[in-house]
Amino acid sequence: MGKRFSPWALPVWAIIRKDLLEEFRTRYAVNSLVMFAVTTLVMVSFAVGPFSLDQSLHAAFIWIILFFSAMTGLARSFVKEEENKTAAGLKLSASPEIVYLGKLLFNLLVMLGLTLILIPIYLLLMVPPIGSWWLMLFILFLGNICLAGAVTILAAIVARAGSKNALLPTLSFPILLPVLITAISVTETALGGGTFSQGKWELQFLVSYGVILIAASILLFNYVWYD
Amino acid sequence: MLWKVLLGIWMVIVIIGAFLYAPPAMGLGDLSRIIYFHVPLAWVGVLAYLVSMVNGVRYLREAKLEYDHKAAFNGELGLVFTLFATLTGAVFARHTWGMYWNWDPRQTSVFILLLIYGAYFVLRSAVEDEERRARLSSVYSILAFISVPFLVFIIPRVYGSLHPDPIINTSGQLKMDSKMLQVFLASLAGFTGIYFWIYSMQSRLIKIKEKLKGDDKVV
Numbered sequence: 001m002g003k004r005f006s007p008w009a010l011p012v013w014a015i016i017r018k019d020l021l022e023e024f025r026t027r028y029a030v031n032s033l034v035m036f037a038v039t040t041l042v043m044v045s046f047a048v049g050p051f052s053l054d055q056s057l058h059a060a061f062i063w064i065i066l067f068f069s070a071m072t073g074l075a076r077s078f079v080k081e082e083e084n085k086t087a088a089g090l091k092l093s094a095s096p097e098i099v100y101l102g103k104l105l106f107n108l109l110v111m112l113g114l115t116l117i118l119i120p121i122y123l124l125l126m127v128p129p130i131g132s133w134w135l136m137l138f139i140l141f142l143g144n145i146c147l148a149g150a151v152t153i154l155a156a157i158v159a160r161a162g163s164k165n166a167l168l169p170t171l172s173f174p175i176l177l178p179v180l181i182t183a184i185s186v187t188e189t190a191l192g193g194g195t196f197s198q199g200k201w202e203l204q205f206l207v208s209y210g211v212i213l214i215a216a217s218i219l220l221f222n223y224v225w226y227d
Numbered sequence: 228m229l230w231k232v233l234l235g236i237w238m239v240i241v242i243i244g245a246f247l248y249a250p251p252a253m254g255l256g257d258l259s260r261i262i263y264f265h266v267p268l269a270w271v272g273v274l275a276y277l278v279s280m281v282n283g284v285r286y287l288r289e290a291k292l293e294y295d296h297k298a299a300f301n302g303e304l305g306l307v308f309t310l311f312a313t314l315t316g317a318v319f320a321r322h323t324w325g326m327y328w329n330w331d332p333r334q335t336s337v338f339i340l341l342l343i344y345g346a347y348f349v350l351r352s353a354v355e356d357e358e359r360r361a362r363l364s365s366v367y368s369i370l371a372f373i374s375v376p377f378l379v380f381i382i383p384r385v386y387g388s389l390h391p392d393p394i395i396n397t398s399g400q401l402k403m404d405s406k407m408l409q410v411f412l413a414s415l416a417g418f419t420g421i422y423f424w425i426y427s428m429q430s431r432l433i434k435i436k437e438k439l440k441g442d443d444k445v446v
Contacts, residue, residue: 150370153370160359160363167349170349174371205382220287
């Protein structure tokens with residue numbers, strides 16, 4: 001087992017490390033993502049004011065903020081390779097599957113980091129009642145996997161299509177809408193104190209959708225990456 | 228030529244049959260006649276999307292631009308037919324549920340379907356290089372088609388839908404009067420025939436265009 005995975009794991013880790021290092025030096029993605037998310041959150045908080053919201057509204061707000069933050073931040077992962085003209089170097093040094101997996105995991109790390117920052121501030125400002133912490137954490141994790149899984153290959157498509165800014169939300173929205181709808185409904189269950197078995201259908205849906213999306217992306221990435 | 232004339236006569240018979248021959252359904256009355264148009268339109272819409280995706284796969288395997296053109300116009304066809312299915316569905320919804328649009332899971336999923344292929348054409352118009360456009364849009368149409376079974380079959384099952392589901396229901400039985408079934412199947416065949424007519428016309432058009440492009444004398 002170990003031998004079969006090690007030729008994959010090391011280069012994938014190398015790509016993640018490269019992106020992390022670049023991120024620590026420029027802090028572009030983290031800064032812009034966090035600022036974007038906080039701005040949106042504060043706007044929501046201003047608009048809501050002293051009123052207390054329903055669970056369904058809390059769930060919708062959380063996922064709207066996460067979705068649009070993903071749209072602003074994750075496109076960078078491939079666009080920056082095209083802009084800095086480093087895409088060719090990456091093509092020469094690693095096979096497309098490895099590049100895809102590295103970028104996917106990096107994007108997932110970015111999204112999870114963002115969630116870690118965002119959710120405490122959300123709890124502070126909006127004070128939503130959280131009935132079931134475990135389900136809440138699980139759905140945030142699973143939803144972010146699906147978000148990153150779909151957005152990574154779409155970001156590559158956008159980077160190849162001339163890095164047009166409005167393109168990523170347009171392309172992602174229809175593919176991610178099933179994910180968002182189910183994630184919002186599970187989050188609602190979690191806020192209301194529901195159990196895992198209550199959200200069973202939705203969780204099964206999310207897992208299967210995420211697995212299929214990522215598997216298809218691995219197969220198709222080759223065609224996006226090379227000319 | 229002959230089969231086109233036959234198709235025309237066939238569709239006339241279907242339309243007459245839908246309004247005069249088939250009995251109205253219990254409870255719904257004459258409103259049920261919309262099924263002879265709504266379901267075939269939706270079926271052809273999904274069929275066109277499927278053919279579009281298959282052509283996308285063929286393009287990725289063989290890199291012939293002909294397949295990309297086929298994928299594009301099948302996407303257009305699917306968009307038009309799905310739009311008509313949505314509109315006829317909205318008419319049905321208005322008269323049974325009281326609203327043209329109420330975000331029933333069926334309506335949500337057909338809306339996403341329309342968005343997907345809207346986005347497909349946005350992507351196509353964003354890329355200028357022909358081969359790159361073909362490759363990127365093929366990849367996108369395959370990715371997008373993955374969500375179709377989820378949208379059409381799974382979401383309406385998970386969330387309760389008001390949409391009547393007599394064709395592919397969970398018990399796998401047809402609950403239709405034999406006269407209704409005759410007209411319904413005839414209509415399905417007729418609409419599929421119309422689809423193949425448009426398909427063959429477009430394919431010929433593409434071949435002619437490609438020929439003219441290769442020919443330097445014709446400008």
